Amino acid sequence: MVGVGAVGGWFGGSLVRAGHDVVFIARGETLDVLRTEGLRLNDDPPIPVDAVGSLAEAGPVDVVLLAVKVTAATDLPALLDALPAGAHVAVTQNSVEVPSRVAAVVGWERTLPGVVRGYYHHTGPGRVEFHGGPVSYDVGGEERVVGKLVAALNSAGVDATARDDIIVDVWEKAMYVTTTGALGALAQAPLGELRTRLRPTLEALMREVESTARANGVPLSDDVVERTLEFADRMPATATSSMHRDLLAGRPHELDSQVGAICRMAARQGVDVRLHDLLLGVLG
Incomplete structure (x- = not known):
């Protein structure tokens, strides 16, 4: 380990x-x-x-x-x-x-x-x-x-x-944890608020991940965003990601390896991920 x-x-x-x-x-x-x-x-x-x-x-x-x-x-x-x-x-x-x-x-x-x-x-x-x-x-x-x-x-x-198809799963996990982690840190809110009050923004972030994956040749399913949102609905309302907690606590964090990675892979393919770019700029 x-x-x-x-x-x-x-x-x-x-x-x-x-x-x-x-x-x-x-x-x-x-x-x-x-x-x-x-x-x-x-x-x-x-x-x-x-x-x-x-x-x-x-x-x-x-x-x-x-x-x-x-x-x-x-x-x-x-x-x-x-x-x-x-x-x-x-x-x-x-x-x-x-x-x-x-x-x-x-x-x-x-x-x-x-x-x-x-x-x-x-x-x-x-x-x-x-x-x-x-x-x-x-x-x-x-x-x-x-x-x-x-x-x-x-x-x-x-x-x-x-x-x-593990690379598909890697992107599906990123669709959930990268978006909820960064948006949660920006809003200083747990998952329960992200999936309700901020649901349109959360879904828009997930759509950016979906577009980036497809542009990079990753064969995500057609219903991947809907399934990811349904997964979020089943998780504890008080949940926060480690990146969220690290950013708010001022500890070393994974913003670059999570959000930055989406931004870089989108840029290579000309994909518009303006929400991820915003989160990276504000939280970084």
């Missing part, structure tokens, strides 16, 4: 509890807490875990789950420089660009694009909480490795699925 925040902590801790061999890559206070106190999920007793300070110290591994936030300052080549021979990189970020950025470092044959769904909160070093919604991970890539990863995650309580 490279990164022990919300997703890395919850997935990794769940895998350890299910009996799998997991090593966590962490730094600073998080590394100290993991070594001395363990990893705490919700209010459960701490889970003893194996934690080291760098990927080079991890030893042989099958899969590296990349669970760090990819900000404008993230150096993926440096982060993956010590990737063990034969290991694959499973992507978890909410970004339509990160899979290709990882592949530029390790090759597409070792890249496993993936999509996480669920509201996980990193509440402190070695502490993660889950606040409702799905607990799932869709992933694609090399069939043998994906099959083993999916089986391990399912045994740990994560609804994991192998998908041949």
Whole structure:
């Protein structure tokens, strides 16, 4: 697990509890807490875990789950420089660009694009909480490795699925989390307000993502926006995304890797995404 925040902590801790061999890559206070106190999920007793300070110290591994936030300052080549021979990189970020950025470092044959769904909160070093919604991970890539990863995650309580059309799912997730995260931060409002009071703007943002995906050759379904809005209607009204919370708290955030990625991919194809451009300019 490279990164022990919300997703890395919850997935990794769940895998350890299910009996799998997991090593966590962490730094600073998080590394100290993991070594001395363990990893705490919700209010459960701490889970003893194996934690080291760098990927080079991890030893042989099958899969590296990349669970760090990819900000404008993230150096993926440096982060993956010590990737063990034969290991694959499973992507978890909410970004339509990160899979290709990882592949530029390790090759597409070792890249496993993936999509996480669920509201996980990193509440402190070695502490993660889950606040409702799905607990799932869709992933694609090399069939043998994906099959083993999916089986391990399912045994740990994560609804994991192998998908041949994973890039479609990456864009569908972006249609939801990028739009609700950025609009939520701008309006300083949770999902319940976005899907009601601000629903026309939320839908317009989703239409921009749809147009950008299609222009880049991604075969989204005809009803993708309607399905995404229906999904939003089923989620907790108080939900906020991690990007939303990070932007309001002044922490390092994923605005560039989420909203900026849509703007860049739209610009290459001449797609008008003026609402995304506005959000990037105002929130950045």
